[in-house]
Amino acid sequence: MLVHTLVAIDPRYPTVSDEVRAGLADARRELEREAPKGAAADPYLAAQNGHHGHHAKASKKKGKRKKAKKEKAHA
Amino acid sequence: MTDVATPTGVQARRIAEFIEPLRVEPGSRVKLWKDFDPRYRADFLRKKDGVALLRTGITMLADYQRRLAAQGTHGVLLCLQALDAGGKDGTIRHVMSGVNPQGVRVSGFKVPSAEEIDHDYLWRYARRLPSRGEIGIFNRSHYEEVLVVRVHPENLERQKLPAAAKGKDVWERRYREINDWERYLTDNGIVVVKLFLNLSREEQRTRFLRRIDVPERNWKFSAADVRERRRWDDYQRVFSDMLSATSTPWARGTSCPRTGSGSPASARRPCSSTRWSRSTPATRR
Numbered sequence: 341m342l343v344h345t346l347v348a349i350d351p352r353y354p355t356v357s358d359e360v361r362a363g364l365a366d367a368r369r370e371l372e373r374e375a376p377k378g379a380a381a382d383p384y385l386a387a388q389n390g391h392h393g394h395h396a397k398a399s400k401k402k403g404k405r406k407k408a409k410k411e412k413a414h415a
Numbered sequence: 416m417t418d419v420a421t422p423t424g425v426q427a428r429r430i431a432e433f434i435e436p437l438r439v440e441p442g443s444r445v446k447l448w449k450d451f452d453p454r455y456r457a458d459f460l461r462k463k464d465g466v467a468l469l470r471t472g473i474t475m476l477a478d479y480q481r482r483l484a485a486q487g488t489h490g491v492l493l494c495l496q497a498l499d500a501g502g503k504d505g506t507i508r509h510v511m512s513g514v515n516p517q518g519v520r521v522s523g524f525k526v527p528s529a530e531e532i533d534h535d536y537l538w539r540y541a542r543r544l545p546s547r548g549e550i551g552i553f554n555r556s557h558y559e560e561v562l563v564v565r566v567h568p569e570n571l572e573r574q575k576l577p578a579a580a581k582g583k584d585v586w587e588r589r590y591r592e593i594n595d596w597e598r599y600l601t602d603n604g605i606v607v608v609k610l611f612l613n614l615s616r617e618e619q620r621t622r623f624l625r626r627i628d629v630p631e632r633n634w635k636f637s638a639a640d641v642r643e644r645r646r647w648d649d650y651q652r653v654f655s656d657m658l659s660a661t662s663t664p665w666a667r668g669t670s671c672p673r674t675g676s677g678s679p680a681s682a683r684r685p686c687s688s689t690r691w692s693r694s695t696p697a698t699r700r
Contacts, residue, residue, distance in 0.1 A: 354634050367641045368627050371620050379617065384625040 426471045433457055433468065438669045439662035447655045447670075453615040455672040473513030480514045483548055490545035490605045494556035497612035498650055499640045500622035502673050503554050506612065510552065520545060523554040532574060536560045536589075537596055547604060557596070558609075558657060561589050565653045566646055590660035597666040607666040611658060614673035616647055 356364070372381040380386035436457070439445060456465075483489060493510070495503045507521060522543040531539040537557055545551030564570040565586060580588075597607045614622075623644070626636035643650075662668035 353631050356630070356633050360633075363638045364627050364633065364636065367636070367638060368624065370641055371624055371627075374620055376617060382624045382628065383617075383621040384628050388628075 427475065429468065430472060430475075434669065437671060438667050439658050441662050441664050441667060443659065443662070445655045445658040445662075447613065447651050447658070451613055451670050451672070453613045453618065453672045469509070473509070476510070476513040477515070480518055480550060483550070484515075484518050485548075487548040488604055490547050490549050490551065492545055492551045492553065492600070492605055492607050494553045494558065494607065494609045495612065496556060496558050496562070496610070496654075497673070498614060498619060498647075498654075499643055500619050500626070501612040501614050503612060506610070507552055507554060510550075514550065518548065519550045519552065521552045521554060524556065524559060536574060537592070544600070544605060556609075557593060558661070561586055561593070561657050561661075562650070562653050566649045586656070587660075590657070593661055594663050594666075597661075597663065601665040609661075609666060609668045611654065611668060611670045612673050613670045616644075618673060619644065 368382075375381045375383075445451070483491065495506060497503050511519065511521075520543070524539065527539060537560075540553070540557040543551065543553070564574075571581060571585070582588075600607055623636060623640060626632040658668050658670065
């Protein structure tokens with residue numbers, strides 16, 4: 341019932357105005373400038389990219405394993 | 416009563432051993448940047464141990480909350496203090512995942528209202544104290560009055576204090592008043608648990624960037640966060656003074672390291688449900 345009510349209310353995250361977006365961009369630049377030597381300018385994005393990379397690698401490996409299994413079964 | 420409960424059993428002892436080095440020794444002089452490493456994790460703690468310990472803590476919390484309610488003589492007040500993006504909300508989610516919501520009251524403290532300013536500075540906190548059998552959680556607490564108010568003295572001006580109450584000794588006096596208040600609460604069955612979530616400057620930077628990068632998190636970020644971050648050193652100093660002055664035998668402070676997944680020293684947060692203690696013992700740096 342509670343979920344149903346919330347769905348009916350349909351709350352949304354606030355939309356970001358152009359002004360706020362510009363403020364976020366300024367803040368991002370300032371934070372990126374503060375990156376210590378050797379650290380990514382945006383460690384969160386870097387981790388996300390790394391994470392995706394890892395998944396891609398894993399799924400590639402999985403694909404290879406499947407293919408090998410198939411070939412083995414076929415043989 | 417100084418501590419929450421006398422630990423019994425192997426698991427309880429393990430938890431007690433784990434949190435002990437995070438607690439601030441009453442009377443000690445704390446320098447956060449020197450004494451407590453936000454990346455600290457206990458020597459014995461591997462990832463799976465941390466998860467297991469957290470599960471154990473949550474199970475025990477549920478059990479002891481029922482006992483607390485049944486006995487009805489004590490209340491517990493958990494005060495959470497941290498810098499912006501320090502993980503207060505996440506800590507509350509962890510605590511709440513293990514308890515009966517009927518017995519818990521969470522109170523957040525933002526800019527004081529006109530009515531609150533018309534009263535003494537502890538008034539608004541006193542109104543939200545837990546009753547006997549209850550757990551109260553303060554998301555920010557009366558410690559704001561010696562932290563953000565100290566970093567921004569203009570807030571002190573807004574408090575309409577008489578001239579004599581704004582003298583040079585105002586912070587020392589507030590520490591004493593807070594300690595006395597906590598002593599009073601403890602003596603009357605309300606146990607005060609104080610948890611300072613200590614995150615590094617780099618971890619805060621990562622968390623802020625995450626709030627900018629993820630559109631659903633934009634609403635949690637404000638330009639004021641970056642302005643406050645410029646006062647990092649001031650906050651480190653006032654947090655240090657606060658921990659030094661207010662860790663008492665009846666309400667010891669605890670500093671909890673908050674290393675996140677984005678940090679190079681990517682340790683798991685070893686004590687996401689601990690109390691107001693320091694982050695790391697000097698000897699473990």
